[in-house]
Amino acid sequence: MSELNRSISKQLFEKAKTYFPGGVNSPVRAFRSVGGTPLFIQKGDGAYLWDEDGNKYTDFCCSWGPLILGHNHPDIFEGTVAALANGASFGAPTKKENELAALILSNIPFIDKLRFVSSGTEAVMSAIRLARGASGKTKLVKFEGCYHGHVDSLMVKAGSGLVTLGTSSSAGVPESLANETIVLPLNDLSKLSEILHAQAHEIAAVIIEPIPANNGLLLQDKTFLLSLRALCTKLNILLIFDEVISGFRVAFGGAAAFYDIIPDIVTYGKIMGGGLPVGAYGASNELMSNVSPEGPVYQAGTLSGNPVAMAAGIAQLSNCLRSGFYEELSVKTLGFVQAINKHASDSSYPFKLVSIGSIFWLSFEENKRIASADQINPDMSNFNLLHAELLNRGIYIGPSGYEVGFISQAHSEVILDASVIGFCDALDAIFTVK
Ligand SMILES: Cc1ncc(COP(=O)(O)O)c(C=O)c1O
Incomplete structure (x- = not known):
């Protein structure tokens, strides 16, 4: 999949580096671990983000968690x-x-x-x-x-x-x-x-x-x-x-x-x-x-x-506080997670989404359950490849393999179904090319 044009983000990042340490106001934003240039965001609406180059992404970072209703909720x-x-x-x-x-x-x-x-x-x-x-x-x-x-x-x-x-x-x-x-x-x-x-x-x-x-x-x-x-x-x-x-x-x-x-x-x-x-x-x-x-x-x-x-x-x-709010989010998240996990397991990929409620994490730990930090494989190369493939398919997750993703009320079934396709395709790209 060809790389999206992010030339405006690149220019803005070069300028930002002259203003802020590493070009950012919070370290993980700098894309240091995944490599490349952070997206400069122009706006968000519902489950979507747009960068300054006009590329549209489904946002699973949700500002690192706060946006449980999605962007720009009325x-x-x-x-x-x-x-x-x-x-x-x-x-x-x-x-x-x-x-x-x-x-x-x-x-x-x-x-x-x-x-x-x-x-x-x-x-x-x-x-x-x-x-x-x-x-x-x-x-x-x-x-x-x-x-x-x-x-x-x-x-x-x-x-x-x-x-x-x-x-x-x-x-x-x-x-x-x-x-x-x-x-x-x-x-x-x-x-x-x-x-x-x-x-x-x-x-x-x-x-x-x-x-x-x-x-x-x-x-x-x-x-x-x-x-x-x-x-x-x-x-x-x-x-x-x-x-x-x-x-x-x-x-x-x-x-x-x-x-x-x-x-x-x-x-x-x-x-x-x-x-x-x-x-x-x-x-x-x-x-x-x-x-x-x-x-x-x-x-x-x-x-x-x-x-x-x-x-x-x-x-x-x-x-x-609306009745059923958390149940709905959990059901949607589980559907999303299970669809991607089924594809990964049918294809024998060493990958799994781990989740609780509407939080999920991209784990490359085969099927091992990980409950303490020292059990995580520090090699994040597969995550970094997947991150790039997801971005090019219009799916935005936090730029670190140690970070979790979030699903908001604005992530409708239709949006999630489309993201499952993008996710599975990105997994195919990293695991079948290798
Ligand atoms: C569990 C936990 N505690 C504290 C903080 C710090 O919050 P803030 O970034 O708003 O200062 C964070 C931020 O990610 C967090 O995840």
């Missing part, structure tokens, strides 16, 4: 424009913050209060401060392959962005801070139990993506998650679920609702902002009473609870 458009007409930001409370909070709190019973921030990273950073402030302890446990934003103490073995760049940690993170973080393998109960028992007196919290989706899709055994919950309770360690991806994605109440496991603190981002920059952390009244101005844990933000972003969140989450 409710989000109208809600944000109406909010903007009243002014972009006040740095004072607005009714919209109450409205979005009420939507969330009345449907996620295990959190009593939350605090809005402007990104997932900020949500996690604040949740950690709360855990440390409330417990009086400093150490954190995280899991290899889980990404929690570019928070200093969590920039250790942290998923796609770092793995793609071939490092396990970031320069600029003081060793003293990294030393406060204990990194454990996912899905390994005996290791977890050993460390938590030995160091409970100094561990403030364990943080986990309950559906780890930043280093492949490393689905955990439910028994592992249940044991993690039980151990944290027993040893008086706070459990933080980082639901920046899984929140409002696998169920309205995220992985906590999906697995029926209640964390002590939860972080959200992505979907809750409807495509605008919003994050949040939430917990019980007791824990949240530690947060300033009620308590001594300081956390603040000029644009926190921004009214335009709140309006986008209200429009998005109101749609997510």
